[in-house]
Amino acid sequence: MNFEFSEEQNMLREQAQGFLQDNCPTSRVRSILDGEESFDKDLWQKVVEMGWTATVIPEEYDGLGLSYLELSVIAEELGKAIAPIPFSSSVYLATEILLAAGSAEQKSDWLPKLAAGSAIGCLAVAEGSGTTSGSGLTSEIKGGKLTGIKIPVADGDIADFAMVLAQSDQGPTVCLVSLNQSGVGCERVKTLDPSRSHACLSFTEATAEVVGESGQGLVLLESIYNRAAVLFAWEQVGGADTALDMAKEYALGRFAFGRPIATYQAIKHKLAHAYVKNTLARSNCYFGAWALATDAKELPIAAATARVAAIQAYYYASKENIQTHGGMGFTWEFDCQFPYRRSKLLAINIGSEAVWQEKLIQAIEKDRAA
Amino acid sequence: MNFEFSEEQNMLREQAQGFLQDNCPTSRVRSILDGEESFDKDLWQKVVEMGWTATVIPEEYDGLGLSYLELSVIAEELGKAIAPIPFSSSVYLATEILLAAGSAEQKSDWLPKLAAGSAIGCLAVAEGSGTTSGSGLTSEIKGGKLTGIKIPVADGDIADFAMVLAQSDQGPTVCLVSLNQSGVGCERVKTLDPSRSHACLSFTEATAEVVGESGQGLVLLESIYNRAAVLFAWEQVGGADTALDMAKEYALGRFAFGRPIATYQAIKHKLAHAYVKNTLARSNCYFGAWALATDAKELPIAAATARVAAIQAYYYASKENIQTHGGMGFTWEFDCQFPYRRSKLLAINIGSEAVWQEKLIQAIEKDRAA
Amino acid sequence: MDFKDTQQEAEFRIEAAKWLGENIPTDAELEGLDHIQRAKLWQKRKYDAGWACIRWPKEHGGRGANAIEQVIFDQEQGKYKTPDSIFGIGQGMCAPTMMAWANEDQNKQYMPALASGEHVWCQLFSEPAGGSDLAALRMRAVKDGDDWVVNGQKIWTSGAHYSDYGVLVLRTDPDMPKHQGLTYFFLDMKSPGIEIKPIRQISGGANFNEVYFTDVRIPDAQRLGAVGQGWQVALTTLMNERASIGGGGGGVNFDSVFELASNTNVDDQPAIKDAGVRRKLADWYVQEAGLKFTGYRSMTALSRGEIPGPENSIGKLVGAPKQQDMASFALDLLDASGIIWDEDLSARAGLFQATYMASPGFRIAGGTDEIMANIIAERVLGMPQDIRVDKGIPFSEIPTSGS
């Protein structure tokens, strides 16, 4: 039994922690949330220099060829830092789609750029409210031309290209669209978490190429979501721990009725429950990371388990962090808002809690029927 | 706005409380739970003498002709006392079916006896596990003869007659069967709450008569359940308050680490939450009682609302009462077990929480569509 | 048991409804006015006709009405869209304190202008180190001739920037035990030395202020109660607070989430078809109904001249976390698009996003969830207080984060 990260991976974690403490203090998150910039370009550039965008890209495409365990370590640390950069869109989603289904040419066109940070990718699926299934899809790809409107697209105004789900003659299809072309409109949208940018992308006869098999877009996305869910879950667990730490530190220093509020059972038990949720979610993330790194058949169950646990843990920790702070936690000046906002973004970005609870039970049913 | 019981009704409550304190201390519940008797005959006889079984039966059938508000008061007090008698089966279910759908002859045959306590009725619907819908029903009535097995039947071994749901040529039908006849087998079954008796009733060509319209059994039961749900909810709220009172009294007297456990937030907040749940449930019962007493069109919503709230309140109060007591609460010697057992019996006796949540939303949908 | 008014109540309701029907400000009348002007216009109109602060004595500008009449008037007024009030704290909290503790001349001087909306009042109790522990306030008042000189900072003051007067509690003797070294005053908010800074909230709003005091002078004649009696006076104010802060009002409720679930598709069918969604909605409906009917029971008590108990803390303790969970759930229903918070693009103009961001505040303002649970345990269930280490020792010796 060796259910732990390796020494090298733990060194990577230490290095990442140090790097992010220096380069992504909460003041950076605040400046993106409160300012006009759509992401922290300086941090992004440094993240690229650290090679993080290249982590799992094979060496033949100028990547580092490391495993998903290394990427999990990075994800958790980025989550802890609530980093205002398009990492999840570009790395967990766009890069993964290329790795899973890109043609040789698509791979050699884009993977080296993704590794080098000279291109940023994103994923465009939603077309307004509710879950997007095949039959409701209105975007269309026909003869290499894409027409339709996608909203919201996380990091859509930052990305150089988008992976877009659109209807083809064969059915729902993922296609790759360069966003630097006429025929692509892009408008930023206001969101609950302005520390991560979102856009409305509109396509009018934009040049696009199919990724993977035409008509197999939903199958492709299903498998990509399972992979991304593990990495999102690591970000979420990292964020949940940040919220818990903030709450604990505040409770230790804040006095009421002549003693630290950390001595009151209402606060102690609240934080104990947050710790429990975070720990169980983290343990589930371990299993998710193992399944992702080994391409195990358990991945669908492992991914859904990690994601559901992480969504619940982050929501609880981030809301009770504000509550522990009392009135001060509700002010703009304090940092409690960052994990609270981010927890909701990450909770709904690739399917909400209920969606993944359903996926989990379906995966268990499938597993037991086999 | 007069959303309160009248002075006369409050006097009835005081009288009922005094009566039950004298005649139904928890030692009586214990003696039924722990002994061979299937109900407290002595208490039942006195309850009959108080006229409680006659409360809503019209005067023409020797009843008192009082309203459902009076019956609500009695139900709450019986619930508080966790009374080990077949009151709900005979009064909220069997009597109500006769009142709602009995023929003139059936009414004059049975209502005076029910009022005078010389007959006890029960309702037999379940045929094993899961909810019983029309299509799964195996009991059959044909030419006035009933054949089938009903299990569990609350108070089935105590009752003189049963209202039985059985399949007729026209569909599910309620029929009235005297239990004092050959062709009826009765065996007591072991349950989670032995302070209320349950039986397996088997019918072999037993003489039975249809109540209401043949084939309309499910419709009849639906309306009876809505009425009974309000009265069950009052019993449940009464029981939940008993559990809360027990917990509070114990917490005030029990010391840990040099002070009453009632000074600890973990205990205070636990009981505050029980109080909140009980209060909201009680307020919902008020509305239920009003709807029942006035035959309001709001009854389906009011009944489901009261029942869902009461189920949740009783479960929470009864389990956290044991928890507040610690180890002593888990001993046979203490009384904490009574509300804990009874809460589950009342929660599933006429359809569980999920069933009533669904009924509630259906009723709301129907109301809004109208 | 019925929902009908008594005959006297019914008559009052007719009278109130009639006046309201004829006097609600029209859009044309409100056109071009800001929210303060609108509030003042409507308040003045009520005052002139004897419908302002109707529970107050007539000599203070009220109508001498009883509690249930107040409820009835509010219900009838609630049927219309009227300008948002900016007088809640002044009329609801400051006025009862003044009437209980100020002298007759002062009340005659100040109350009518408060009833008519000419003057707005605010409340200055909280301090940065205070929070749930209100009596831990440190801001000093030092006697100087016939005045008190005040330096320091108050926080969480709603409406400070448009208020004419304020009430405040100050520490006049830090060597007395915590609750005994306080004194209560009212003051002119335009006094020299007062600086007001709005506090930006995570919800985007700025309903509260920090108020800084530099050598502000308050005449001793504006002291309410004796020196050192401030906590007792403050309790008068606070007892009236609980009644005036609700569960967060408006916001997300069963109706809005039910409608959203009916109109939002999940896997090609409306979310409301999903049994899991139905079960959650049922629970929330049941809670809301419970709160509503608990309110009916309180109103019945009022109607009988009884005083509703602190059971009303239930409304906030249940309502605030419920709003947070419902808003969070609604965003989940919207899936990825739940993140969009835009008046034009979001369902119900962003109600669900706004409530998600505002609800953490509902759980804190006017007493946190935890304080509410304490109150219910102690005042309703009669359970003892937690161990207090801050009682009976000089305030200056009570441990703080600095010590």
Added chain:
Amino acid sequence: MDFKDTQQEAEFRIEAAKWLGENIPTDAELEGLDHIQRAKLWQKRKYDAGWACIRWPKEHGGRGANAIEQVIFDQEQGKYKTPDSIFGIGQGMCAPTMMAWANEDQNKQYMPALASGEHVWCQLFSEPAGGSDLAALRMRAVKDGDDWVVNGQKIWTSGAHYSDYGVLVLRTDPDMPKHQGLTYFFLDMKSPGIEIKPIRQISGGANFNEVYFTDVRIPDAQRLGAVGQGWQVALTTLMNERASIGGGGGGVNFDSVFELASNTNVDDQPAIKDAGVRRKLADWYVQEAGLKFTGYRSMTALSRGEIPGPENSIGKLVGAPKQQDMASFALDLLDASGIIWDEDLSARAGLFQATYMASPGFRIAGGTDEIMANIIAERVLGMPQDIRVDKGIPFSEIPTSGS
């Protein structure tokens, strides 16, 4: 990250599996024996072959194995149905205390017979007035020559009626502060003056006893640690308790409720088709998986020779209420028939009913939910203790329900 044994672990596993495969008691061997005889037969067989108490030193009857080897042996043994152990408290809690505090002669005398199953030990700490506040125990020991004379009552002692020895903590000086007036002993459970009464539980079982002492004499030589050092010795015992009490074991879990939901119809279709049921099951699966993988992380720590932290309290804090809710939910699925509790008539021979009635005990035994949350807050998160009013004053002056 993998789930594989190290080479050394793999070799150990093969050896253990081989021995177990050849030595598990057959049905024929167990026929006609009661549960105590069965447990003793199996324990003796393991002992004779060097597979009993494998972490103990060889001279005490063990094998000198390490923690991960213990886990591996338990895993392999867990693949078989073996007689229920009755030695958990003796071997798991009493023995570590003896080894830490008794002298070498005593350990040589008592430990082998405990390892071999010849002797059963029990633990006598709790008293009626104690509960979560273990150190509040009042039962007195008074020195009389070379003996201590003991009178009073202990409670919650598992297996007292078939135990040969017991460990107990007694108050030897009520005028010392609470934790300083205690002394720790072991004693012969057949000593004159001991009376044992089983405690009937609401679940129907009687796993615990009350033990009454009348002038029972314990030789001073059986004292562990110094007079007044009893609390410190008791901590050795208690530190080993948390490891040995799980989340209630067996009982209701995801698998059993999933199966029930698959086989129970609600409105003519299996309950598992209902989205509300699926969502609840998903949450429980996620919790169970989290606990399982947290266990894997602890095992990894063990395997590396590290000591797993008090994070393990999580298992009980999460597991016990989960079992209660799952059992309650399962009964709901069964609808009216859920009330039937009968080996022959109920699903899974009454597992769901039995767990509904037993789970309140899981939430209490070995530390209540509330104590577990305190432990996590204090020992894991490093938060301070609640205010203690019972420290530093004579035990006899600490407020009690009598005072």
